[in-house]
Amino acid sequence: MPIAPGSGLPTDRASRSTPVARDRAAVERLAGNAPTLAHLDGRSSVCRACPRLVTWREQVAEHKRASFAQETYWGRPVTGWGVEKPKVVVVGLAPAAHGGNRTGRIFTGDRSGDWLIASLHRNGLASQPTSVHARDGLELVDTRITLPVRCAPPANKPTVAERDTCSAWLAAELRFLLPTARAVVVLGGFGWTSLWPALRAAGAAVPSPVPAFGHGVQVDLPGGPSVLGCYHVSQQNTFTGRLTEAMLDDVFTRARRLAGLL
Numbered sequence: 001m002p003i004a005p006g007s008g009l010p011t012d013r014a015s016r017s018t019p020v021a022r023d024r025a026a027v028e029r030l031a032g033n034a035p036t037l038a039h040l041d042g043r044s045s046v047c048r049a050c051p052r053l054v055t056w057r058e059q060v061a062e063h064k065r066a067s068f069a070q071e072t073y074w075g076r077p078v079t080g081w082g083v084e085k086p087k088v089v090v091v092g093l094a095p096a097a098h099g100g101n102r103t104g105r106i107f108t109g110d111r112s113g114d115w116l117i118a119s120l121h122r123n124g125l126a127s128q129p130t131s132v133h134a135r136d137g138l139e140l141v142d143t144r145i146t147l148p149v150r151c152a153p154p155a156n157k158p159t160v161a162e163r164d165t166c167s168a169w170l171a172a173e174l175r176f177l178l179p180t181a182r183a184v185v186v187l188g189g190f191g192w193t194s195l196w197p198a199l200r201a202a203g204a205a206v207p208s209p210v211p212a213f214g215h216g217v218q219v220d221l222p223g224g225p226s227v228l229g230c231y232h233v234s235q236q237n238t239f240t241g242r243l244t245e246a247m248l249d250d251v252f253t254r255a256r257r258l259a260g261l262l
Contacts, residue, residue, distance in 0.1 A: 008133035009074055010081075010104040013042035021047045024165040031172035040176070041079040044150055044169040050162045053151035060097045060152060074104030080146030080173055081105055085180040087142040087259035088125060088252075089225070090116070091170075091191045093232065094149035094158055101152035105134040106145055107233075115233040115248065116145075116187075123252040124261070142261060146173055148194035156234075163190075167198050174202035181225045183255035188232030189213040195227070215247065218254070226258045 021027040027049050034040035048054050061075025078095040095101045099110030107113035108131040120126035120143065127139040149158040149166050158166075186192045192213035200206040205222040217229035230243075230251040237243040256262045 008103070008135050009072065010134035012045070013038055013079070014046045015042070018042045018046055021049045023049050024168075027165055028168040031168040034172055037084050037173070037176045040169070040172050044079050045077050047077045047150065047166075047169070049165050050151065053149075053153055053158070053162055056097075056154050057095075057101050057151045060101055064102075065098045068098060068102055071102065073102045075101060076104070077150035078104060078106050078147065078152075079150065080144055082140035082144030083142060084144070084176070086140075086144040086177060087180060087182045087261060088144075088255050089174075089177055089181045089184045090120075090143065090145040091184060091186045091195055092145065092147045093188055093190050094147055094156065095152045096156070097152045103133050105131070106147050107131055109133060111235050111238070112233045115238055115243075115245075119245065119248045119252055122249055123256055125252065125256070142259065144177060146170065146177075148191055148198065158190075163194055167194065167201070170194070171198040171201035174198055174204070178202055178204060178225070182259040184225050184227045185230055185251055185255050186213075186227060187230050188234070191232070192229055199227075215243075216251065228255055228258075 019030055021030050027047065030043045034043055058075050061073035064073060078100040092106055095106055096110045099113060100106045100108060103109040107116045113131045117126050117131040118129045121129040125141050125143045131138050148170050149163055150169060186195055196206050196210045211217055211219055213229050215229055215231045219227040228251055231237045
């Protein structure tokens with residue numbers, strides 16, 4: 001679907017000829033043979049492999065929140081974004097129904113994004129402290145943000161089957177990112193659990209057993225990168241004080257040091 005220049009939505013990397021995955025086997029095939037990161041983004045952005053997620057994301061895009069009633073929702077899978085050869089990779093969970101599912105960019109247009117991007121900016125990893133829409137001028141510095149589940153899930157809770165179906169997109173993306181990535185910051189236990197199989201599939205040396213998730217946990221993989229655990233920037237954590245700005249900044253300061261950016 002073409003995106004109007006003034007829409008505020010991201011540039012569409014898919015075209016009429018982009019192949020569409022409709023089941024897990026197709027996801028694995030199309031992710032595995034994507035020749036470039038741009039091709040991978042285009043293919044994952046039209047994925048229809050998980051019926052429950054397809055129905056939900058499109059329903060939300062049609063029956064909009066009242067405050068966004070005049071906006072055009074993206075209503076499709078959301079890809080990773082940022083620089084193509086990052087030193088720092090941030091792994092989230094899934095798009096928010098009225099955040100990434102609306103704007104087409106993860107951690108954009110919602111309170112979680114407000115927290116994350118402000119911290120990245122304080123640490124010199126983002127050009128500005130806000131992430132409002134996909135054409136707001138925000139650029140990431142030496143950083144890429146990605147996610148293990150690319151469609152907004154009901155109640156922000158993907159199923160295990162949905163996570164596993166989507167895993168090949170993340171694994172393929174990591175294959176493009178690992179040659180330069182030095183630090184991977186994982187936001188929350190779901191992302192932590194999702195990351196390790198994808199890292200292994202991407203060719204990284206993953207420990208067995210995998211260390212349990214915890215805020216501040218650091219796992220240094222042979223040959224890199226280092227993986228850092230961080231509480232998710234959800235309102236449940238930020239409103240209650242479980243995650244503070246200082247705690248979030250500390251993780252990204254460590255990531256910058258590991259990445260050789262300090």
